[in-house]
Structures are given as structure tokens and as C-alpha cells.
Amino acid sequence: MPGALRRRLAGRIERWARARQGPDTLPLQLQARRLYILPTRAGLAFALLLFIMLVAGLNYGNSLALFLTFTLAGFMLVGMHECQRTLRGLELAQAQAADCHAGDDGLVELRFVNASTLPRRALAARTPGLAPTAFELPRDGGATVQVKFHAPRRGRHRLGRIELSTTAPFGLFRCWTWLYLPLEAVVYPRPAGTRPLPVPSAGRLAQQAAAAAHGEDEWDGLRAYQSGDSPRAIAWKSWARGGPLLVAQYAGSGGSDYLLGFAGLESLDLEARLSQLAAWIAECARRDAACGLRLPAAQAPPARGAAHRAALLRQLALYGEGSA
Amino acid sequence: MKPPGAQRSAMLLPILALLAAALANAHHLAWWCLPMLALATAWHVRAVLNGLPQPARTARIAFALFLTTGVLLSFRTLNGLAAGATLLVAMTAAKLFEARSRRDWYVICGATLFLLLAACLDRQELWRLPLYALCLWLSAASMRGLAGGAPLPAVTHLRESARQLAWALPLAILCFLFFPRLPGAFWSVAGDDEAITGLSEEMSPGRIARLAESDEPALRARFDGAPPPVAQRYWRGPVLHDFDGYTWRRHRGAGQRDGVAGAAGATLEYVGPAYHYSETLQPNTHGTVVALELSRPPADPYVAQSADYQLLARRPILQARSYELTAYPQAVDRAELSDAARQVDLALPPDRNPRARAFAQRLRAQSADDAAFVASVLAFLRDGGFVYTLEPQRLGRDSADELLFGTRQGFCGHYASAFVDLMRAAGIPARVVTGYQGGEWNPIGGYLLVRQKHAHAWAEVWLPGRGWQRTDPTAMVAPERLSRELLQFGDGFGSNATSLLGSRPWLTTAMQAWDALNSWWQDDVVGFNFARQLGLAERLGFGDRDWQTLAIALGAGLCAWLAWIAWSVRRLARVARPDAIGRAWRRIDKRLARAGLARADHEGVLAYCERLAAAHPAVAEGLRPLAHRYVQLRYGPPTTPAEQREFLRAARAYR
Numbered sequence: 006m007p008g009a010l011r012r013r014l015a016g017r018i019e020r021w022a023r024a025r026q027g028p029d030t031l032p033l034q035l036q037a038r039r040l041y042i043l044p045t046r047a048g049l050a051f052a053l054l055l056f057i058m059l060v061a062g063l064n065y066g067n068s069l070a071l072f073l074t075f076t077l078a079g080f081m082l083v084g085m086h087e088c089q090r091t092l093r094g095l096e097l098a099q100a101q102a103a104d105c106h107a108g109d110d111g112l113v114e115l116r117f118v119n120a121s122t123l124p125r126r127a128l129a130a131r132t133p134g135l136a137p138t139a140f141e142l143p144r145d146g147g148a149t150v151q152v153k154f155h156a157p158r159r160g161r162h163r164l165g166r167i168e169l170s171t172t173a174p175f176g177l178f179r180c181w182t183w184l185y186l187p188l189e190a191v192v193y194p195r196p197a198g199t200r201p202l203p204v205p206s207a208g209r210l211a212q213q214a215a216a217a218a219h220g221e222d223e224w225d226g227l228r229a230y231q232s233g234d235s236p237r238a239i240a241w242k243s244w245a246r247g248g249p250l251l252v253a254q255y256a257g258s259g260g261s262d263y264l265l266g267f268a269g270l271e272s273l274d275l276e277a278r279l280s281q282l283a284a285w286i287a288e289c290a291r292r293d294a295a296c297g298l299r300l301p302a303a304q305a306p307p308a309r310g311a312a313h314r315a316a317l318l319r320q321l322a323l324y325g326e327g328s329a
Numbered sequence: 330m331k332p333p334g335a336q337r338s339a340m341l342l343p344i345l346a347l348l349a350a351a352l353a354n355a356h357h358l359a360w361w362c363l364p365m366l367a368l369a370t371a372w373h374v375r376a377v378l379n380g381l382p383q384p385a386r387t388a389r390i391a392f393a394l395f396l397t398t399g400v401l402l403s404f405r406t407l408n409g410l411a412a413g414a415t416l417l418v419a420m421t422a423a424k425l426f427e428a429r430s431r432r433d434w435y436v437i438c439g440a441t442l443f444l445l446l447a448a449c450l451d452r453q454e455l456w457r458l459p460l461y462a463l464c465l466w467l468s469a470a471s472m473r474g475l476a477g478g479a480p481l482p483a484v485t486h487l488r489e490s491a492r493q494l495a496w497a498l499p500l501a502i503l504c505f506l507f508f509p510r511l512p513g514a515f516w517s518v519a520g521d522d523e524a525i526t527g528l529s530e531e532m533s534p535g536r537i538a539r540l541a542e543s544d545e546p547a548l549r550a551r552f553d554g555a556p557p558p559v560a561q562r563y564w565r566g567p568v569l570h571d572f573d574g575y576t577w578r579r580h581r582g583a584g585q586r587d588g589v590a591g592a593a594g595a596t597l598e599y600v601g602p603a604y605h606y607s608e609t610l611q612p613n614t615h616g617t618v619v620a621l622e623l624s625r626p627p628a629d630p631y632v633a634q635s636a637d638y639q640l641l642a643r644r645p646i647l648q649a650r651s652y653e654l655t656a657y658p659q660a661v662d663r664a665e666l667s668d669a670a671r672q673v674d675l676a677l678p679p680d681r682n683p684r685a686r687a688f689a690q691r692l693r694a695q696s697a698d699d700a701a702f703v704a705s706v707l708a709f710l711r712d713g714g715f716v717y718t719l720e721p722q723r724l725g726r727d728s729a730d731e732l733l734f735g736t737r738q739g740f741c742g743h744y745a746s747a748f749v750d751l752m753r754a755a756g757i758p759a760r761v762v763t764g765y766q767g768g769e770w771n772p773i774g775g776y777l778l779v780r781q782k783h784a785h786a787w788a789e790v791w792l793p794g795r796g797w798q799r800t801d802p803t804a805m806v807a808p809e810r811l812s813r814e815l816l817q818f819g820d821g822f823g824s825n826a827t828s829l830l831g832s833r834p835w836l837t838t839a840m841q842a843w844d845a846l847n848s849w850w851q852d853d854v855v856g857f858n859f860a861r862q863l864g865l866a867e868r869l870g871f872g873d874r875d876w877q878t879l880a881i882a883l884g885a886g887l888c889a890w891l892a893w894i895a896w897s898v899r900r901l902a903r904v905a906r907p908d909a910i911g912r913a914w915r916r917i918d919k920r921l922a923r924a925g926l927a928r929a930d931h932e933g934v935l936a937y938c939e940r941l942a943a944a945h946p947a948v949a950e951g952l953r954p955l956a957h958r959y960v961q962l963r964y965g966p967p968t969t970p971a972e973q974r975e976f977l978r979a980a981r982a983y984r
Contacts, residue, residue: 047435047475054439058446063511067648068857069449073465075504077442079497080469080490082891086898087493094902120970123902127478141479145970174489175472176431 048177102190110153127173164188193318198281205261227251262307266299338483339474346467350444357411359403369422507883566764601659621656662796674758685729689754710805717807745786748802758791774845913980
């Protein structure tokens with residue numbers, strides 16, 4: 006089938022299924038009417054084999070060959086029901102999408118509960134275009150499954166469909182369902198850009214200078230110089246002895262405060278600016294420096310910690326989209 | 330090399346299935362095929378255990394070509410069931426050297442099923458059924474191991490595939506009975522040149538002795554009424570006309586296979602008592618439908634009657650076949666013998682048996698007519714001190730002379746041959762008829778079983794005005810052979826089994842039961858065909874005898890089976906429905922409300938229990954543990970499905 010036609014057909018089927026199922030709300034128990042099943046490639050080959058056996062049996066009027074064929078056909082049909090059974094009644098208790106950077110694969114966490122007396126085997130969950138995550142559910146048990154999703158653009162990402170499928174019990178049929186969960190992930194700008202970190206904000210520098218002056222030696226070590234480091238923090242003595250250019254780090258303060266903004270990035274477009282800011286935030290995280298934002302539509306005071314940085318990245322992600 | 334998604338024990342399943350399928354085909358595979366498969370399997374298992382790499386691609390291709398050449402050398406063809414099965418086993422063995430992906434294993438499973446099909450097409454004996462079933466089971470289990478997902482032990486696959494096959498069985502039986510069969514065939518295959526023991530198309534005295542010891546069944550006959558008396562149990566097979574001094578043969582030319590149907594039996598008048606019976610004939614090489622003398626040709630376009638009353642099949646009888654027949658032991662043929670036929674049945678090799686010739690001519694001269702001559706020859710055989718034995722001395726060039734005046738010992742072939750010799754020497758048209766005589770009555774199955782060891786030869790002489798008359802010279806020599814009612818196994822002619830069986834009646838019963846089972850298997854299972862399907866449809870009250878009624882029955886049964894399977898699979902795993910807990914409690918509420926102890930709308934479950942405790946302490950006592958459990962399940966921390974089920978069970982049991 007030509008690609009275009011295939012895509013059109015797939016889109017049509019998806020719209021049909023979506024309209025048919027309606028939105029999904031958690032907790033969700035899979036009912037039979039939303040389960041779809043088709044033979045796999047191996048299943049089609051097996052059906053062909055059965056057909057050949059049937060023709061041979063009919064032709065020779067051979068009762069034993071016919072009986073064998075019919076038994077195998079029954080075997081296949083029972084397996085088809087078992088395949089559907091593997092998904093039916095399965096409960097999706099929780100679903101949570103983690104934030105991610107644009108261009109990376111995000112992870113959505115699905116909590117499945119199997120409230121049945123049989124295990125559910127050979128399950129796989131995936132989003133379109135990405136490798137599936139295989140998992141199994143023990144009887145009377147549950148599992149948390151991480152499924153990758155593709156997040157191409159910054160901003161609010163509405164999670165598309167998640168396909169939950171199984172090929173149990175013998176790989177001749179594949180039963181699946183499409184989950185349309187009302188999940189949103191915030192996709193941060195892709196960290197990119199080669200501009201150096203801007204100069205740390207004055208307030209923190211002043212404190213550092215004061216600390217140095219008062220001999221309150223919170224000095225914690227040295228690290229390699231990077232462009233943008235304050236000349237006052239450079240360990241000139243060590244450099245004078247012929248060593249490399251090093252920068253003093255101070256415990257407690259843990260480096261410098263950076264108030265990041267669009268200053269100096271005027272030549273870039275908005276997305277590139279946001280990408281550069283994200284890269285700077287990542288750099289701050291590496292240096293364990295406090296950072297804040299000073300943007301026309303978003304302000305945040307400098308601080309440390311993953312949670313704070315995530316909040317900053319969210320602001321970047323949703324920049325220009327209204328409230329965070 | 331390890332197949333994905335399968336533990337080591339599960340990995341053995343497809344290999345075991347393949348071995349079982351090859352074993353089921355062992356009888357027609359080339360001799361080198363099974364040892365080669367065993368080697369390939371051993372290599373494969375070793376490679377998997379030790380993680381050896383697969384052989385190079387060129388080596389694998391060379392091996393496959395080598396095996397194909399082997400098949401060609403063994404069979405001179407790749408066509409036909411035996412060559413095809415051998416090729417399939419060989420190629421699958423070659424595949425074992427490169428089995429890596431799941432797809433490879435599916436291919437091996439498919440080949441295994443094809444091999445099983447080949448075995449089914451070739452052999453349908455009842456005793457093979459367990460082997461076929463085992464092979465099917467192993468194949469099914471190995472397919473379950475290919476689903477992907479976490480590996481499971483082989484025992485799990487075996488258990489679950491057994492259940493799956495058991496559920497498939499009703500469908501298989503339904504389709505077996507009602508799936509419309511073909512009255513004919515799309516295409517036919519050339520028969521394999523395989524020797525099947527039984528009567529042959531020629532007889533040299535000494536040949537039947539070997540067959541006489543075989544307990545193999547030749548045919549089974551189920552009579553509508555009582556079976557014919559023992560003296561009339563002559564089953565007519567090939568009729569032999571031509572004699573070269575050593576060997577009796579069918580007459581080539583007139584009266585054989587083709588173009589004889591019309592003129593032939595038309596002159597037979599079917600008079601006297603009739604025996605209607607259905608016969609299941611085992612495969613044979615002579616192409617004759619061996620039937621009770623003298624049977625009308627069946628309503629089968631592929632069977633025709635020849636001029637000498639044989640029922641000739643147009644096709645070789647390669648599988649057991651059933652015929653509905655009616656025999657008229659007293660049928661007569663009043664037509665004159667044509668000159669050509671007379672010539673054939675008077676011919677004798679020249680310069681042979683001078684004493685017998687002279688003896689016959691002398692005796693004929695002394696007799697009033699042909700019938701009297703026949704009677705005096707029979708009397709000579711009866712009173713001449715002849716002995717019936719299965720181990721006679723060899724006879725030379727003048728076989729009749731040596732038998733009649735020398736050794737005086739032989740079996741049916743000897744006496745029939747010598748008798749016809751005497752008749753022809755005296756100018757009476759005569760021929761040898763081969764077939765079976767007698768049969769064992771099987772009381773369990775209610776049929777007459779004729780075995781290969783009942784093979785017999787007798788003579789027919791043509792008497793003016795009376796036509797062809799059956800004459801059994803052996804009956805003169807050994808009258809007990811004819812008159813004995815063969816009720817039990819082993820008829821006493823040199824059979825070692827007889828004494829053993831005679832002392833153990835239960836063994837006789839067991840063997841009769843086994844034969845009856847075999848007979849049922851042959852007649853009703855293997856021999857089930859389109860005509861019987863229609864008969865079944867009619868018996869079930871579907872009225873019309875056509876394939877549409879079959880289709881309706883099949884459709885209805887199919888729907889029922891599908892519903893049953895859906896229900897069964899659902900039942901296999903109980904799934905708690907959402908808010909099963911709440912519904913369970915509402916049932917308890919209703920029950921209590923009927924007893925006049927309704928819970929108020931605003932009342933919590935625990936408060937309700939406390940209220941009850943005052944007025945009905947006994948009721949509250951019973952309800953309290955349930956109520957606590959209910960509150961815990963509904964409002965407490967997450968619980969396991971097992972706990973929920975336990976509560977549901979307790980709630981259902983609450984009275």
C-alpha cells in the first residue's frame with residue numbers, strides 16, 4: 006500500500022476509534038467493545054497452512070487430515086479469545102506524564118492493575134512511532150510501566166493515543182486498544198546555544214567579595230575557568246605558579262547567582278533564545294549555581310534546587326502561552 | 330542460538346514436536362532421514378547449551394543441497410508423499426542449524442504440522458492415534474512458547490495447550506460431522522508402489538502359505554440380518570485363468586478391467602436368499618472388491634463387474650473403503666459359454682502332467698457326464714489319503730502329477746490347481762478362484778472379520794445347463810477347515826497363538842474388543858464421507874439430503890461453540906467488576922430490608938451495626954465483621970484484589 010494512502014487510512018481509523026470510544030477517564034477498565042484484534046503475520050501464515058491442510062483433506066477425502074485441520078482451527082479460535090481475554094478487564098489505575106525537553110522522548114508512567122485470577126502476558130504499550138515497552142502483569146497484581154512519547158515542540162504537549170497490545174497466548178493474533186488519556190506534559194525548550202553564561206548578578210557578587218574581605222573562608226575548592234567567570238573569582242596565585250586558570254568556589258554559596266534574561270540574545274529568534282536560556286539553566290545546574298529569570302513575561306528570583314529549575318523550565322516552556 | 334522468549338525447557342518443545350512428527354512418518358521416510366534428524370537435533374541442543382555460533386552461510390546452503398540430492402537419490406523424485414515428507418524433514422533439520430529468530434521457529438512449527446498432515450494422509454490406523462495426538466499437543470505447546478513475553482516453563486505451555494486443544498475438540502467434531510465433504514476429488518495422485526500384504530493377482534502353489542499366517546484383517550462385513558452359514562462364506566477375489574505350469578494368472582485381454590461392465594454380469598440371475606451387508610475392505614494390490622459370492626455390483630461408479638463375476642475397482646484400493654453390497658449365494662448364470670471363453674478355460678501347458686492327464690481322461694470315460702466326473706474326482710481327493718498342510722514339499726515341473734500321485738500333501742492352492750488341471754484335461758472348462766473363506770464372528774462389534782490368513786483358493790467348473798459351479802477340492806481333503814464355526818481367534822492351522830488364546834478367554838475378549846474398536850474406527854471415523862454426512866443430516870431430522878442442510882447445521886453448531894468458548898475463556902479468569910464491593914453491600918442491605926431491618930439512608934454501615942446491636946444482637950454479631958471489612962475496603966488504604974474477592978465471597982454467603 007502506498008504510504009500516503011496508508012496514512013490516510015490510519016488517520017481515518019484513528020478518528021473513528023476516537024469518536025467511538027470517547028475520552029478516557031481514570032481509573033479505566035478495558036471493556037470488550039474497545040478491544041480490536043487481528044491476526045499477525047504468523048497468524049496469516051498459519052491460516053494459509055490450515056487452508057492447504059483443508060484442501061488436501063477434502064481432496065483425498067481423508068477424515069484424519071480433516072480432523073487435524075479442524076482441531077487446529079479450533080485451537081486458533083480459542084487462542085483468539087484468550088488473546089482478547091489478556092486485555093479485557095485490565096485496569097489502568099493511574100497515568101502521569103513527566104515533563105521533558107523538546108526533541109527528547111518523554112516518559113508517561115502508567116499504573117496497571119490486574120484484578121483477575123490469571124496473569125496477563127506478553128503485553129506491550131507504546132505511543133505512535135516509538136519502540137514499545139514490554140511488560141507482564143502477575144495475577145492479582147499490578148505494574149508501573151514507563152512508555153516513551155515523542156515531544157517535538159516546546160509547550161504544552163497533549164499526549165496522543167497510547168496503544169496497549171498483546172500477542173499472547175501464541176503470537177498468531179494481536180489484540181490492542183487505544184487509550185486517549187487526558188494527559189498533558191510540559192515540554193521544555195530544547196537546551197541549545199553556544200553563548201556563554203551572562204555575568205552573575207551584582208548582589209551575590211558583592212556578598213562574595215565581602216566574605217572574602219572578612220576572611221570568612223568558606224572556600225570549597227577550585228574548578229576550571231569558564232568564559233563568563235568573574236575575574237575576581239579567579240585563583241590568580243595558582244595561575245601565577247604556572248598552573249591552569251582556576252576559579253575559586255565557595256561552600257554554602259555554591260557559586261554565583263545568575264539572573265537570566267534575553268539580554269544579549271537579541272539577534273536570535275524567540276525559540277532560539279528560549280533554547281539558550283534552557284541551556285544556561287542546565288549549565289547552572291551543573292555548576293550548582295542559583296539562577297533566576299528576568300523575562301518580559303516571566304520573573305523568578307534566583308534560587309537553587311531541581312524543583313526550582315523545573316519551575317523555571319516550565320516558565321520557559323509555556324512562554325508566550327499564557328499562565329504557567 | 331537461544332530462541333527468544335523461551336526458557337530452555339520450552340525450547341525443547343518444538344524439537345520434540347518435530348521428532349514426534351518425523352517418527353509418525355518413519356514408515357515412508359528414506360532410511361537415512363531419521364538418523365540425520367537425530368544428529369541435527371543433537372547438534373542444535375548442544376549449540377544452544379554451549380552458545381556455539383551457527384555454521385557459515387555457505388556451509389548451510391551446501392548442507393541443504395546435499396540433503397536435497399540425498400532425497401533425489403533415494404526416491405528419484407521430489408514428488409509424492411514419501412519423497413515430500415523426507416524432503417520436509419531434511420529441510421527442517423537443515424533449518425535447525427540456523428534457527429535464531431521467532432520467525433524461524435514458526436517455520437519449524439509449520440513444517441511439523443505439515444509432517445503430521447502427511448502422516449495422517451498416509452496412515453490412519455487406530456493405534457497411531459496416540460502418536461498423532463502427542464505430536465499435535467507438542468506442536469500446540471511449542472506455538473504457545475512463541476508468543477513473546479517473559480519465558481515460561483514447558484510444563485505451563487503443555488498444560489495450557491492441552492486445555493486449549495480440549496476446548497477445540499467440540500469444534501473439530503462438529504466440523505468433522507458437518508463440514509461438507511467432496512463427493513469426488515480436485516486432483517488425484519499416482520499411487521505409491523507399496524506392497525500391501527494380501528491376495529495377489531497370481532498364484533503359484535506355495536505363495537499363499539505365507540499369507541495364511543497373517544492375522545491382518547482383510548475385510549469386515551456387517552450383515553443386516555444373520556450372517557450366511559459357514560459353508561457359504563466364500564469371499565470372491567481375483568479369478569485366475571491362465572496357467573503356465575507354475576503360476577496361475579488373471580487372463581490378460583478379454584474379461585479384465587476395462588470395458589467389461591456391460592456385457593459381463595448381465596446374464597447373472599439373482600435368485601434365492603439375499604444377504605445385505607456393508608463391507609469395509611482393507612487396501613489391496615489386486616484391485617478387486619472382495620465380496621461374498623455372488624454379490625451384485627455396488628452403486629459405485631468406480632466398481633464394475635467382470636465376465637467372471639469379479640467386482641473390479643477402477644482405481645487401486647489404497648485406503649480402506651466401504652461398500653453396500655447384496656449377495657445371492659444361489660445366483661445362476663444360464664448363458665452359454667462363448668467359444669473364446671471356453672478356449673481360455675480349457676488351455677493347459679503342453680507336455681506337462683502326463684499321468685494326471687491320462688487319469689482324468691480315463692475317469693471321464695468311466696463317468697456318465699461332467700457332473701459325475703467332478704464327483705468322482707472329489708471322491709478321489711477325499712479318499713486318496715491326501716493331507717492338508719501349510720508346509721508342503723516343493724513341487725517340480727509336473728506339479729499335478731507329483732501332488733496327486735507323489736507327495737499327496739498341500740494346501741488349498743495345490744488342490745485347486747491340481748483340480749482345475751484335471752478338469753481341463755478332461756475337457757471341462759475350469760478356473761481357479763482366489764479369495765477368502767470363512768471369517769470370525771465378532772460378537773462385540775456384531776460383524777464378520779475376515780483376516781488375511783483366511784485366504785483361500787477353490788475351483789469353478791462349467792457344467793452344461795448349470796453354468797459355473799463352485800467346487801472346493803480342499804474341502805474334500807480337510808473338511809474341518811470348512812465346517813468349523815470360527816468363533817475365536819486363531820483357526821488352528823499352525824497358529825501358535827491359538828493354544829495361548831484358548832487358555833485365556835479374557836484375552837480373546839480383549840482382542841475382539843480391540844478389533845471391534847478398530848472396525849468402528851475404520852468404518853465410522855476413517856470411512857466417514859459425504860454420503861454418510863447426508864445420512865447423518867437426515868437422521869438428525871434435517872429432512873433434505875443436500876449440502877445446504879449440512880451448512881445450516883454447521884453454522885448453528887459453530888455459533889454455539891463460539892459462544893461457549895467466549896464464556897469459557899471469560900470464566901477462566903474472573904475479573905472483579907468496578908464497585909463490586911458497593912454492589913455486594915447493597916445486596917446485603919436488600920436482604921436485611923426484606924427482614925424488616927432496613928438501614929436508613931443517612932445511616933453509615935458501622936452506625937447501623939451499632940443500632941442493630943441493641944435490638945437484634947444476634948444479627949449485629951453476624952454483620953459486624955463484614956461491615957468492618959466493608960469500611961476498610963471502601964475507605965481504607967488500597968487493598969489487593971484477593972482481599973476484595975474474599976469479602977465478596979463472604980458477602981455472598983451472608984444470610
